[in-house]
Amino acid sequence: MVSTRWLDTRELHKTLLSCVVECVENMATVGVLAAEHVAVGLVENNQLVGAPRIYPGSGPEGRSLQGLPAETISEGIRRQIEEVIKGKKIRAVGVGFPGITREGVIEESPNLQQAKGFNLQAALASGLRRDRDAVPVLVFNDADVMAAGIAATQGQLHRMIRVWTLGEGIGYGRYPAVEGVWEGGHTVVTLDPKENFCACGGVGHLEGIMGHRGIRLRFLDLEPEEVFENARRGDGRCATFLKFWHRALAAATATSIHLEGPGKFFISGPNACYVDLGWLNIYLGEMVKMSPLQGSLFEIISTSDEIGIIGAAVNAERAALGRSQE
Numbered sequence: 001m002v003s004t005r006w007l008d009t010r011e012l013h014k015t016l017l018s019c020v021v022e023c024v025e026n027m028a029t030v031g032v033l034a035a036e037h038v039a040v041g042l043v044e045n046n047q048l049v050g051a052p053r054i055y056p057g058s059g060p061e062g063r064s065l066q067g068l069p070a071e072t073i074s075e076g077i078r079r080q081i082e083e084v085i086k087g088k089k090i091r092a093v094g095v096g097f098p099g100i101t102r103e104g105v106i107e108e109s110p111n112l113q114q115a116k117g118f119n120l121q122a123a124l125a126s127g128l129r130r131d132r133d134a135v136p137v138l139v140f141n142d143a144d145v146m147a148a149g150i151a152a153t154q155g156q157l158h159r160m161i162r163v164w165t166l167g168e169g170i171g172y173g174r175y176p177a178v179e180g181v182w183e184g185g186h187t188v189v190t191l192d193p194k195e196n197f198c199a200c201g202g203v204g205h206l207e208g209i210m211g212h213r214g215i216r217l218r219f220l221d222l223e224p225e226e227v228f229e230n231a232r233r234g235d236g237r238c239a240t241f242l243k244f245w246h247r248a249l250a251a252a253t254a255t256s257i258h259l260e261g262p263g264k265f266f267i268s269g270p271n272a273c274y275v276d277l278g279w280l281n282i283y284l285g286e287m288v289k290m291s292p293l294q295g296s297l298f299e300i301i302s303t304s305d306e307i308g309i310i311g312a313a314v315n316a317e318r319a320a321l322g323r324s325q326e
């Protein structure tokens with residue numbers, strides 16, 4: 001009888017445990033991507049549930065976060081999260097924010113400078129608490145969140161991937177997210193002291209060559225789109241620059257390979273359409289010669305708010321799980 005009772009207790013324990021696991025698995029996570037605007041959504045099983053909420057809206061108050069104080073942005077994010085949750089129990093909130101983030105604090109954000117030094121994690125966590133239990137809020141770099149979203153939607157959650165985002169600036173994301181700075185857009189790709197067009201002020205940076213500010217300062221008379229278009233039409237000056245632009249990306253990729261090994265590199269962002277993978281592969285081949293470091297692969301991919309939201313949720317779930325196992 002004793003052994004039967006013991007078995008019953010064990011069965012009960014198993015049943016209870018499976019209920020808890022099921023309950024946790026059924027809980028959703030909130031993903032937030034803050035870039036030009038804020039996009040917030042509920043994520044279940046690596047999929048967005050319902051339409052994302054966008055802040056600021058498309059009304060007369062403007063569409064960009066650039067002119068808003070950090071407290072206003074944080075409060076806007078919190079309100080959207082409350083709308084998305086609507087009283088449901090959630091596992092965690094993940095936020096992708098541009099710049100260097102550490103333990104929830106925005107240490108540097110070149111595109112949203114008003115956020116520098118702001119503790120976004122603390123502001124959101126205290127705003128969301130009220131009578132509800134504390135919800136873990138985790139803040140990540142926006143490019144890392146994109147990388148996690150790509151990994152989740154491309155079936156790559158089991159391996160390391162890296163993502164270059166080519167736009168106004170140059171983003172570098174990595175999945176899985178690891179502690180560190182990872183400002184790959186500011187990788188030094190040339191020793192020429194005249195290459196000083198990066199917005200951060202550093203000499204020889206990738207973004208100083210590939211980013212819009214750098215292109216405008218280099219050409220003075222042309223917008224980035226005109227440079228790309230002229231290169232396509234065969235204009236000598238622009239075509240020479242476009243090869244240099246590709247070499248810069250190959251160089252930064254080669255540095256990443258020499259530090260972390262070969263692998264899959266996704267390329268996204270509005271300027272990904274100007275990438276010639278043939279050139280990129282040739283230049284990379286010239287820069288990476290050691291045999292164990294061969295085999296990297298580039299793939300151009302389009303991204304969206306949805307992928308960023310999913311990625312923020314994926315990273316938050318992984319981080320929250322890691323904490324609970326500590």
Ligand SMILES: [Zn+2]
Nearest residue numbers: 186198200205
């Ligand atoms: Zn820089």
